[in-house]
Amino acid sequence: MQRTEISSLGEFALIKRLTRDFPIQHESTRRGVGDDAAVIAYPEGLQTLVTTDLLLEGIHFDLTYTPLRHLGYKAAVGSFSDIYAMNGHPQQLTCSVGVSARFAVEDLEELYAGIRLACGRYGVDLVGGDTSASLTGLCISITCLGAAREEEIVYRSGAQPTDLICVSGNLGAAYMGLQLLEREKRVFAGEKGDFEPDFAEHEYILERQLRPEARQDIILALREKGLRPTSMIDSSDGLASELLHIATESGVGVRIYEERLPIDIETHRMAEELNMSTTTVAMNGGEDFELIFTIPLAELDRLKELDGIHIIGHVTSAGQGCYLVTPDGAELRLRAQGWPDEAEE
Amino acid sequence: MQRTEISSLGEFALIKRLTRDFPIQHESTRRGVGDDAAVIAYPEGLQTLVTTDLLLEGIHFDLTYTPLRHLGYKAAVGSFSDIYAMNGHPQQLTCSVGVSARFAVEDLEELYAGIRLACGRYGVDLVGGDTSASLTGLCISITCLGAAREEEIVYRSGAQPTDLICVSGNLGAAYMGLQLLEREKRVFAGEKGDFEPDFAEHEYILERQLRPEARQDIILALREKGLRPTSMIDSSDGLASELLHIATESGVGVRIYEERLPIDIETHRMAEELNMSTTTVAMNGGEDFELIFTIPLAELDRLKELDGIHIIGHVTSAGQGCYLVTPDGAELRLRAQGWPDEAEE
Numbered sequence A, B: 001m002q003r004t005e006i007s008s009l010g011e012f013a014l015i016k017r018l019t020r021d022f023p024i025q026h027e028s029t030r031r032g033v034g035d036d037a038a039v040i041a042y043p044e045g046l047q048t049l050v051t052t053d054l055l056l057e058g059i060h061f062d063l064t065y066t067p068l069r070h071l072g073y074k075a076a077v078g079s080f081s082d083i084y085a086m087n088g089h090p091q092q093l094t095c096s097v098g099v100s101a102r103f104a105v106e107d108l109e110e111l112y113a114g115i116r117l118a119c120g121r122y123g124v125d126l127v128g129g130d131t132s133a134s135l136t137g138l139c140i141s142i143t144c145l146g147a148a149r150e151e152e153i154v155y156r157s158g159a160q161p162t163d164l165i166c167v168s169g170n171l172g173a174a175y176m177g178l179q180l181l182e183r184e185k186r187v188f189a190g191e192k193g194d195f196e197p198d199f200a201e202h203e204y205i206l207e208r209q210l211r212p213e214a215r216q217d218i219i220l221a222l223r224e225k226g227l228r229p230t231s232m233i234d235s236s237d238g239l240a241s242e243l244l245h246i247a248t249e250s251g252v253g254v255r256i257y258e259e260r261l262p263i264d265i266e267t268h269r270m271a272e273e274l275n276m277s278t279t280t281v282a283m284n285g286g287e288d289f290e291l292i293f294t295i296p297l298a299e300l301d302r303l304k305e306l307d308g309i310h311i312i313g314h315v316t317s318a319g320q321g322c323y324l325v326t327p328d329g330a331e332l333r334l335r336a337q338g339w340p341d342e343a344e345e
Helices: A011-019 A068-084 A105-122 A173-190 A203-210 A216-224 A239-250 A265-273 A278-284 A297-304 B011-019 B068-084 B105-122 B173-190 B203-210 B216-224 B239-250 B265-273 B278-284 B297-304
Strands: A029-031 A038-040 A046-056 A089-099 A125-128 A131-133 A139-149 A164-168 A231-234 A252-257 A291-295 A309-317 A322-325 A331-333 B029-031 B038-040 B046-056 B089-099 B125-128 B131-133 B139-149 B164-168 B231-234 B252-257 B291-295 B309-317 B322-325 B331-333
Touching (some): A038 A089, A046 B046, A089 A105, A089 B046, A105 A125, A125 B046, A139 B139, A164 A297, A173 A203, A173 A265, A203 A265, A231 A239, A239 A278, A239 A291, A239 A322, A265 A278, A291 A297, A297 A309, B011 B105, B029 B125, B046 B068, B068 B089, B068 B105, B068 B216, B105 B125, B173 B278, B231 B239, B239 B252, B239 B278, B265 B278
Parallel strands (some): A089 A125, A089 A131
Antiparallel strands (some): A029 A038, A038 B046, A164 A291, A231 A291, A252 A309, B029 B038, B252 B309
């Protein structure tokens, strides 16, 4: 593969090259890349949602097994997921990258190809960003702007006792994908000759780790049914941690049921292979980008008409605490183990 | 000084502690820190400006001589400067930090104290951000949102032939401050015993490097006089580079005059001490956060009523190119040397 040194282009030519194939899709994007700031004008009545993420090599991703294109896609999608978790729609994205000398222009083009794919698929405009040198690997900063009508925005703070607690898709798959990749990396490090990583029958969990999707489909389906969650959050830090956020912000308790946790067969199989508890994986595994939300009990019938949504428990009063109930009736207090790599060294 | 390990708090408690003393100042900030995204609602008729910066230790700042409080202040102010350069007003800020194990909670509190000072002084709300581990030093990602009426926004692209080219304040001071700090760092590295860095009579350039201000005052003064620049940019990458941006985006040429470059006496003195050309310093030194803008010739009289603004040249047609004219009439073509640390390794 060709290798063009970043220094041979200079910052401004590089940004121009990286961002040239991003079409502007929204009328609200008045000015994108190329001025001191982007200019955005949402139609009257829409509020602006803004979320930002910082992704660091060696902490949030490992380039040993993460193709740059996938990394770009995932960075963008993770950001969109935060906007969907507010019941909004992502519209604009900025991306800044710091890169050390081991990266070539072609590497950055791969990263941006992934971002472009995500932007195209979710209908988001790239409107800004810059590149700079880094002493130590790759560093990605992503900011996403989204739009929502005031009355549609869903906070973490609106859950009410007796609300149903729902989860989209399934839990723990991305984390199991990560564990598989880490295992194969360790095996690879011990190998001398040719090495073929063993990913057979693990395609689903790998995809969940390496090329996740944000649940735009759930947001659209809820809207179509006229269902508005009372509270919502995305599962980037794991179910337990996210439920505790909802409980704290809403001033309520939660009770969820172990046998109701949606877990894919591949997640089960991988957890077994690694001697891990499937429940722990589902409760604490991060990066699933599923939506966790609460819906008034009165909406149960309409809720049941939706595909891919699982009712895992219900909201209680704050005094009743936050618990996972096992099939034999034991009650385990939820703890925010969270995603083990954040703010912990 | 007390040292609280970041790991002893956990990510969520840390963010809560760092952001607790940031009052919300704007009615437009509907939700700040603490949900999946911040929610912002500007009054009808205002458009949203968004700018993002990524600051990496060892590339954009050196903690040997940069106090964390100053770094926080400067990071925020640099971001505000981009919004002013659009003729807008900064309103909301998000800040994400990656920190390695050598940083304590108290260090981050210093950084945030600087951000808080800047937010207070410029009237900006902190609305989001997160902290994560980093393998290698400090990494700061800043995003600023600003508001402006559509008809007030000034792009890089509006300069017209015969417009006057103006610069606020003076140029090259921040760069000379940096060179002084770098020199004293080298001297310090060679010293064995007690060492007292020699900063006497260099207070101004040090302040320009370590605690710069954004030119909110110029934006307000222009508005008060009813003056709207045809194009504008801030001088974060150096005058030559910024003028070339205006020329390219506006499809014009520029001609500026060496003897008109505003240069402080301390900048002159430091350049002399270091055997550097003062003109080169003024043309290429970055981080001054001054405003560079163009004003129609017909507004000359009103422009002259403003303090602290220097007319350094005029806009020409594109065919006439971009030149610096020396006192003896020689014409030097502008080159975008830029800020030497960006995208060059």
